Amino acid sequence: MNSRNHYLQAKVIIPFFMQIALIIYVVSALQLSSPLVDGMLSESSFPVIIFLVATPAALKLLFDGLKDVKKEIAEGKEVVVKKKSIKPVLTVVIMAVFIALFELLGFSILAPLYIFFFMMVYDDKPQFIVKKIIFALLIAVVVYVMYAIAFDIRFPEIWR
Amino acid sequence: MKGKRVIVLLACVLLASTALFANGAPEVYPSKDIEFIVSSGAGGGTDAISRKISQLAEKELGSAIYFVNKPGADDAVGPNLLMGAKNDGYTIGNLNYGSIINAPFTGLIKGYDLAKVQIFALITQEPDALMVGKNSPYKTFDALIAAAKANPGKIKVADQGIGSRVNLLALKIQDLYGVKFNMISYQGSAPQREAILNGEVDAAITSLGDFAPLLNSGDAIGVIEFSSVRNGGYPTVPTSKELGLDESLLSGSFLTLAAPAGTPADIIEKLVKAFGSAATSKEFADWTKTVGVTPDFKSGAELKAFVDGKISGETKALQALKDAGVL
Amino acid sequence: MDQILQILSGTAVVFQPLSLLYLSIGFFIGIIFGALPGLTSMLAIVLLLPMTYTMPMTYALIMCMGVYMSGIYSGSITAITINIPGAPSALMTCMEGHPMMKKGLGAKAIGHATIGSAIGGTIGALLLIFISPLAVSLALKIRTPGKFSLILFALIVIVIVEKNRTKAVISMAFGIMLSTIGMDPLKSVSRFTFGNPNLIEGIDLTTLIIGAFAISELFDQSTVNNAEYNKMTNAANSMKFKRSDFFPSFKEMREIGWMTYIKSSSIGYIIGVLPGAGASMAAFVSYVEAKRTSKHPEMFGNGAVDGLVAAETANNAMCGGALVPMLSLGIPGDGTTAIILGVLMVYGVVPGPDLLVKQMHVMAPMYMALLISAAVLMPLSLFLFGPYYLKIVKINRLVLYSSIALIAILGVFAATYSTFQMAVALIIGVVMYFFKKQKYPNVPFILAVILGPLCEQYMRTSLTLSNGNPMVFITNFDSLFFLLLTVAFSILLPRANRRAEALSKCREVK
Numbered sequence: 002m003n004s005r006n007h008y009l010q011a012k013v014i015i016p017f018f019m020q021i022a023l024i025i026y027v028v029s030a031l032q033l034s035s036p037l038v039d040g041m042l043s044e045s046s047f048p049v050i051i052f053l054v055a056t057p058a059a060l061k062l063l064f065d066g067l068k069d070v071k072k073e074i075a076e077g078k079e080v081v082v083k084k085k086s087i088k089p090v091l092t093v094v095i096m097a098v099f100i101a102l103f104e105l106l107g108f109s110i111l112a113p114l115y116i117f118f119f120m121m122v123y124d125d126k127p128q129f130i131v132k133k134i135i136f137a138l139l140i141a142v143v144v145y146v147m148y149a150i151a152f153d154i155r156f157p158e159i160w161r
Numbered sequence: 162m163k164g165k166r167v168i169v170l171l172a173c174v175l176l177a178s179t180a181l182f183a184n185g186a187p188e189v190y191p192s193k194d195i196e197f198i199v200s201s202g203a204g205g206g207t208d209a210i211s212r213k214i215s216q217l218a219e220k221e222l223g224s225a226i227y228f229v230n231k232p233g234a235d236d237a238v239g240p241n242l243l244m245g246a247k248n249d250g251y252t253i254g255n256l257n258y259g260s261i262i263n264a265p266f267t268g269l270i271k272g273y274d275l276a277k278v279q280i281f282a283l284i285t286q287e288p289d290a291l292m293v294g295k296n297s298p299y300k301t302f303d304a305l306i307a308a309a310k311a312n313p314g315k316i317k318v319a320d321q322g323i324g325s326r327v328n329l330l331a332l333k334i335q336d337l338y339g340v341k342f343n344m345i346s347y348q349g350s351a352p353q354r355e356a357i358l359n360g361e362v363d364a365a366i367t368s369l370g371d372f373a374p375l376l377n378s379g380d381a382i383g384v385i386e387f388s389s390v391r392n393g394g395y396p397t398v399p400t401s402k403e404l405g406l407d408e409s410l411l412s413g414s415f416l417t418l419a420a421p422a423g424t425p426a427d428i429i430e431k432l433v434k435a436f437g438s439a440a441t442s443k444e445f446a447d448w449t450k451t452v453g454v455t456p457d458f459k460s461g462a463e464l465k466a467f468v469d470g471k472i473s474g475e476t477k478a479l480q481a482l483k484d485a486g487v488l
Numbered sequence: 489m490d491q492i493l494q495i496l497s498g499t500a501v502v503f504q505p506l507s508l509l510y511l512s513i514g515f516f517i518g519i520i521f522g523a524l525p526g527l528t529s530m531l532a533i534v535l536l537l538p539m540t541y542t543m544p545m546t547y548a549l550i551m552c553m554g555v556y557m558s559g560i561y562s563g564s565i566t567a568i569t570i571n572i573p574g575a576p577s578a579l580m581t582c583m584e585g586h587p588m589m590k591k592g593l594g595a596k597a598i599g600h601a602t603i604g605s606a607i608g609g610t611i612g613a614l615l616l617i618f619i620s621p622l623a624v625s626l627a628l629k630i631r632t633p634g635k636f637s638l639i640l641f642a643l644i645v646i647v648i649v650e651k652n653r654t655k656a657v658i659s660m661a662f663g664i665m666l667s668t669i670g671m672d673p674l675k676s677v678s679r680f681t682f683g684n685p686n687l688i689e690g691i692d693l694t695t696l697i698i699g700a701f702a703i704s705e706l707f708d709q710s711t712v713n714n715a716e717y718n719k720m721t722n723a724a725n726s727m728k729f730k731r732s733d734f735f736p737s738f739k740e741m742r743e744i745g746w747m748t749y750i751k752s753s754s755i756g757y758i759i760g761v762l763p764g765a766g767a768s769m770a771a772f773v774s775y776v777e778a779k780r781t782s783k784h785p786e787m788f789g790n791g792a793v794d795g796l797v798a799a800e801t802a803n804n805a806m807c808g809g810a811l812v813p814m815l816s817l818g819i820p821g822d823g824t825t826a827i828i829l830g831v832l833m834v835y836g837v838v839p840g841p842d843l844l845v846k847q848m849h850v851m852a853p854m855y856m857a858l859l860i861s862a863a864v865l866m867p868l869s870l871f872l873f874g875p876y877y878l879k880i881v882k883i884n885r886l887v888l889y890s891s892i893a894l895i896a897i898l899g900v901f902a903a904t905y906s907t908f909q910m911a912v913a914l915i916i917g918v919v920m921y922f923f924k925k926q927k928y929p930n931v932p933f934i935l936a937v938i939l940g941p942l943c944e945q946y947m948r949t950s951l952t953l954s955n956g957n958p959m960v961f962i963t964n965f966d967s968l969f970f971l972l973l974t975v976a977f978s979i980l981l982p983r984a985n986r987r988a989e990a991l992s993k994c995r996e997v998k
Contacts, residue, residue: 092893099897115894119890344952356631
């Protein structure tokens with residue numbers, strides 16, 4: 002019986018991290034100044050208010066989540082591990098690589114590759130490769146025309 | 162398999178073409194487009210002046226100038242980028258009051274150092290002014306000071322945030338005349354205008370140009386401009402020099418152009434020449450009147466004296482206020 | 489008089505060929521985005537936002553109006569044909585439209601939905617044009633403490649109308665936290681940058697919106713099975729209709745009753761004026777009201793044309809209403825107007841009475857564009873594309889989403905010229921993806937991003953005006969009014985929600 006998995010569900014994790022974030026937020030605000038300076042509001046008063054409003058909400062969600070988990074454990078329910086698709090992760094990876102290399106390699110090289118791999122991930126299985134390459138080039142050209150020519154926005158390019 | 166080969170081929174073609182582009186060595190400056198880093202967001206006054214002056218200078222340079230807006234942190238984000246840019250003359254930018262005075266003083270951005278840029282031209286100056294609503298009882302500067310003396314902390318003056326240029330000016334006035342205002346912070350000039358319109362504040366400090374719509378419609382009155390020459394667009398507003406005010410109250414924003422330090426001297430010379438003739442052109446003079454700024458082209462030693470004078474004077478004032486615990 | 493002259497000159501601007509082109513493009517984009525499930529008109533404007541940077545403002549606003557009007561309307565197309573609301577506002581349309589489709593009355597349903605939307609949209613736009621001067625004179629009376637209370641009202645109402653209020657509070661807090669990163673609005677200090685120089689410029693509005701809406705949606709959509717999607721949409725493609733089938737006859741409209749049209753429009757407009765409620769709420773309230781007064785309530789849920797018309801009329805009348813508080817007070821009426829507010833901010837236009845009094849020439853073309861979208865383009869599009877509407881979902885999904893993936897991420901770059909901001913958008917996208925999976929609502933997030941910083945500024949400015957005395961919020965009449973309104977809504981809205989829930993449960997049982 003692995004009870005750790007029970008506690009690693011989103012309904013527990015999200016409020017937990019939100020609470021952590023709120024604490025970091027309010028501490029870093031209070032480091033700037035006290036919320037009241039000579040009876041006047043300062044730059045940290047609003048963050049403190051947000052902290053005070055959101056903390057009960059985050060704690061309530063956290064405790065609700067924990068209560069659910071306890072009930073699940075008591076009932077001996079196993080966490081239903083749904084077969085999760087890897088696709089959202091792949092999408093994130095493609096975007097992250099695109100962003101990381103964007104300034105280095107520039108639009109013309111990256112954009113068609115980005116679209117190509119994006120379509121590969123989005124499709125059910127790797128198929129119609131040539132068609133995808135053509136579409137990738139076409140979309141890149143259309144987007145380039147839209148941004149760079151119609152709206153005069155210069156993207157990084159390897160030769161710049 | 163087939164798809165992979167196509168990708169490889171494609172990459173080869175792209176690489177070959179980039180190599181071709183890279184080989185054509187430029188001989189005469191400028192041989193390609195110039196990037197201009199604007200220190201404020203699209204649509205503001207700084208942005209408008211930068212675009213207008215570049216549009217005029219483009220003709221003489223013979224090369225297009227395109228804009229990258231980098232607002233934020235007291236106009237220091239854009240100049241900070243400029244400091245790290247390649248000093249080949251293809252990246253220039255603007256520096257204004259915030260980037261030259263506030264940013265080095267507050268040290269918000271690590272490694273921000275004016276020595277990393279070469280300021281090559283002053284384009285415009287925009288003196289600050291004090292405005293009141295049309296029904297205000299304080300239509301002269303003396304009346305306002307007298308009222309502030311009689312009611313300490315009661316006269317509400319709209320500024321643009323603690324530590325801003327106009328806030329500094331109000332603090333200087335307080336200090337000099339021994340009065341106390343209730344200073345109200347607004348973000349930018351638009352809410353200041355609204356505060357004057359609905360009577361929330363007694364007076365507002367910013368440039369005359371910012372109040373142009375209200376001054377033209379008569380909803381606001383310019384009481385004083387903190388400058389030595391009258392504003393071409395609003396000649397009825399008296400200057401602080403005429404009224405015999407202390408010289409330390411001369412205040413206002415300005416717009417200078419800069420390139421990264423180490424940009425070759427011949428390139429700087431070309432830029433100064435092109436922007437100089439643009440800044441002194443009649444077209445620019447006519448245009449500045451509509452936005453309420455004063456064209457004031459300076460370069461070389463004259464510019465250096467201007468910038469150094471601003472830095473020492475204003476920084477001293479800021480330091481004094483900081484020591485007094487006001488900031 | 490001046491008002492009318494400026495409206496007329498605004499009309500002249502809209503009828504220039506280039507303006508008409510932008511309006512039509514916007515309208516067409518809105519139709520596509522509205523009709524496709526998962527894509528909303530809000531996203532369309534988000535994607536257009538960075539592109540509008542270098543466009544003259546008038547064209548940008550005209551285009552937005554086209555997108556706004558058609559995006560809300562076209563959600564009904566997929567709602568009727570495949571029983572999936574293309575936009576959330578078409579939820580009620582689904583209930584009545586799809587049963588009609590199954591009875592072979594698809595063309596009639598689309599026709600009634602279009603004409604209802606056109607009438608609602610037109611009345612909403614007219615009310616906007618002629619009542620907004622009144623709103624302006626009222627708005628000028630509102631000072632900073634009043635504005636604070638108004639924003640407080642909006643933020644509280646947004647939380648109350650959500651189903652899960654605790655989660656709404658968290659979404660909102662998250663939005664405010666992100667929007668306060670960077671320079672303090674009223675003092676030269678930086679907050680929450682943790683020594684990272686990239687964070688000093690703050691997180692751009694475009695970064696936040698694209699991350700939260702476009703990018704998170706892309707992760708969500710990546711798990712959709714392509715073959716199944718195609719099968720589902722093919723069903724819609726197999727049907728054939730004649731053009732004339734699409735236009736409802738006068739007789740049918742009289743049977744529905746002119747009062748239904750007028751009442752639904754008024755409900756839509758008023759709900760639009762209330763910040764935070766939005767099109768779904770407008771459609772819902774109007775639908776419930778139509779059912780209450782209908783001669784044949786038993787038909788509802790089984791293809792009642794008047795229910796369909798009431799919902800569609802109201803959600804488009806909402807457009808005109810939602811623009812009123814956005815333009816005169818800077819408080820967006822719904823998510824889409826929140827982003828149009830962002831467009832205005834890009835151009836340095838600050839909403840407020842100042843805007844409507846001094847810059848009427850800016851607003852007039854926008855009003856006219858809204859009016860023309862509803863009164864002319866909607867019926868015209870029905871005539872031109874009616875038969876193809878049933879095929880709109882056939883656009884290749886891979887092409888569509890990969891284009892969005894590129895346009896969205898480049899949009900962040902175009903707005904900020906910063907790869908750091910692109911990375912931030914990606915991170916926000918991932919976080920919002922998990923939020924969405926756990927049913928955290930995203931409308932409070934986006935409104936918090938926009939209203940949060942204003943809320944803070946107004947609060948601090950009000951208190952300096954009063955030398956730190958918090959009584960300023962009660963002694964100022966305008967502020968007191970909004971505070972009382974907030975209290976009233978906090979009591980009344982949950983009660984209305986419960987009643988509506990009970991009603992819909994009733995229907996389910998039947």
